[in-house]
Amino acid sequence: xxxxxxxxxxxxxxxxxxxxxxxxxxxxxxxxxxxxxxxxxxxxxxxxxxxxxxxxxxxxxxxxxxxxxxxxxxxxxxxxxxxxxxxxxxxx
Numbered sequence: 001x002x003x004x005x006x007x008x009x010x011x012x013x014x015x016x017x018x019x020x021x022x023x024x025x026x027x028x029x030x031x032x033x034x035x036x037x038x039x040x041x042x043x044x045x046x047x048x049x050x051x052x053x054x055x056x057x058x059x060x061x062x063x064x065x066x067x068x069x070x071x072x073x074x075x076x077x078x079x080x081x082x083x084x085x086x087x088x089x090x091x092x
Contacts, residue, residue, distance in 0.1 A: 007035075012043050019044040 011033075018029050019040050026044075030037040064072070 013047075015040055016043040016047055020047070 015029060015033055015035065018024070019026060024032075026037045026040050030040045033040075
């Protein structure tokens, strides 16, 4: 049985971008890069399907939520108190 090949993200993006340009047919691109035409079509479809997410966020990068920020602030506060307590114990 043949071993499955794995491709890097950069290679997939390169092939998908080439397919999106439309200069060559899917079959030509697949032959050039030695992959199956169905794989080229799948890689081409992924960025098109995900493009709506880019515009739905309003151009803002997704960051931590408010709950995560509050949790991290609480953790920082606890660590500051622990550090103060331990530093006073060392002074004795």
